[in-house]
Amino acid sequence: MKKVTLILILASMVSCIGKHRVDVWKTIAIAPGDSIVLQKLKAPATLEIKNLSHETVNLVSELHMPKTIIAKSKFQYRLPKRSRLIMENPNSDSVSIHLHYSSSKPIIINNKELR
Numbered sequence: 126m127k128k129v130t131l132i133l134i135l136a137s138m139v140s141c142i143g144k145h146r147v148d149v150w151k152t153i154a155i156a157p158g159d160s161i162v163l164q165k166l167k168a169p170a171t172l173e174i175k176n177l178s179h180e181t182v183n184l185v186s187e188l189h190m191p192k193t194i195i196a197k198s199k200f201q202y203r204l205p206k207r208s209r210l211i212m213e214n215p216n217s218d219s220v221s222i223h224l225h226y227s228s229s230k231p232i233i234i235n236n237k238e239l240r
Contacts, residue, residue: 149226153234155182155214163210163234170228174200174212177221185211194222 155161163172174194176182182194188208194200204210214220231238 147226147228147231149224149232151224151226152177153222153224155212155220155222157214157217157219160185160211160213161234163204163212163232164236165207165209166204166228166230166232167206168228168230169206170204170226170232172200172202172204172210173225175223175225176200177223178218180214180216180218180220182220182222183213183215185213 153161174182176194176196176198179196181196184190184192184194184200186209188204188210190202191200194212212222226232
């Protein structure tokens with residue numbers, strides 16, 4: 126019986142290898158005239174951004190996507206592998222965004238890894 130239990134535990138561990146997902150929820154403030162850079166992704170990612178402020182946020186990317194997130198709205202997008210996204214604050218006031226990121230690998234934002 127102990128051998129069967131051990132085999133079942135090992136089989137479940139092996140089946141989970143490679144299926145780990147990074148799921149990050151983070152609120153970030155962008156200073157006036159500043160930007161947040163999502164470096165080139167190592168794996169496809171689902172990105173959800175909620176603009177919590179009364180100002181717009183500009184999006185800069187080589188992808189065909191909206192160029193702004195208007196005040197108090199939500200933006201969802203599936204970013205492909207090796208894509209890059211820059212969120213800019215062109216306003217005179219600070220902007221807060223709530224970032225939800227889900228992927229099989231961590232992302233790098235402003236040269237810091239999010240896990």
